[in-house]
């Protein structure tokens with residue numbers, strides 16, 4: 001079993017999503033919760049981007065002790081200097097420098113030749129290394145870059161002192177096989193590849209961020225960049241909770257572990273959702289309100305007999321007290337009787353028959369039946385004995 005490092009970028013890439021900006025106090029609360037969740041690295045912001053971001057990164061760097069705190073910097077001396085001023089007091093100072101390597105980004109965004117980009121990447125990593133023992137280098141838009149050129153840039157960054165190489169799928173374009181093959185190619189063609197940790201960073205434009213991330217782990221990647229609830233630019237980043245739980249539930253396949261405290265996931269998800277004003281969809285994997293809810297009668301009957309019939313993990317794994325049996329028009333008698341008992345109502349078989357019919361009629365009219373609805377239904381039946 002090999003360790004996979006979890007690098008959380010909720011406070012940097014996540015905060016870049018429209019409408020999700022946070023004030024300093026909110027950033028600090030999220031950072032402290034991420035530390036409780038035991039992520040390995042917290043990317044707290046982009047210190048050169050604004051005085052507020054600088055202040056927030058510096059404050060988080062001072063407060064967080066058991067996760068590494070890092071900040072983003074372009075390949076510019078002034079960005080790296082700002083990152084150093086913000087991060088110099090952390091236990092294990094680490095900076096994340098990046099430059100784009102795809103033809104479209106180099107020509108149309110940076111107006112730089114490939115030779116300039118190669119030189120700039122090497123110079124900047126070398127400069128960052130004068131201050132920071134840990135330097136992560138990212139080749140932005142790696143998945144749309146020429147592989148041979150990418151290998152040259154990665155080789156130069158490692159020679160200049162990079163300790164982590166991140167190859168992002170910046171625009172969420174790759175398929176899982178392509179993303180894994182890119183890492184295999186780079187690891188095989190860069191002479192000093194075994195000196196560094198490789199990192200993935202996936203966006204979800206085609207809904208493939210989780211699949212791409214997991215595929216890259218099978219190609220030797222050992223750091224995952226992710227955000228809570230998958231917040232981030234456009235369709236977002238890969239969701240931390242999906243990777244953390246997938247690596248745990250399917251450790252038979254991935255043969256890796258993380259240091260995450262998985263039962264802090266739900267609390268972290270709720271906090272991020274609330275402070276970023278970004279509701280989690282009901283059917284969101286792992287943390288959605290329906291992720292452990294069952295409505296269909298056959299499913300409810302199975303779960304009441306043995307949860308594992310329809311649940312591959314227990315709600316307590318992510319810090320949820322219990323799953324939910326949702327009573328609706330697909331529910332069966334077994335769940336109905338159990339909910340009555342939970343509510344302190346004992347029903348004879350005859351009473352179950354009678355009130356279950358009334359319940360089905362009500363369920364045809366309402367999407368979800370609440371406990372209050374049920375109690376009024378039992379009261380109307382008038383034949384039940386309330387035990388407490």
Ligand code: KIV
Nearest residue numbers: 098138140141168170
């Ligand atoms: O998506 C991306 O390429 C990024 C880089 C800055 C790492 O967020």
Ligand code: ZN
Nearest residue numbers: 013168170201
């Ligand atoms: Zn990104």
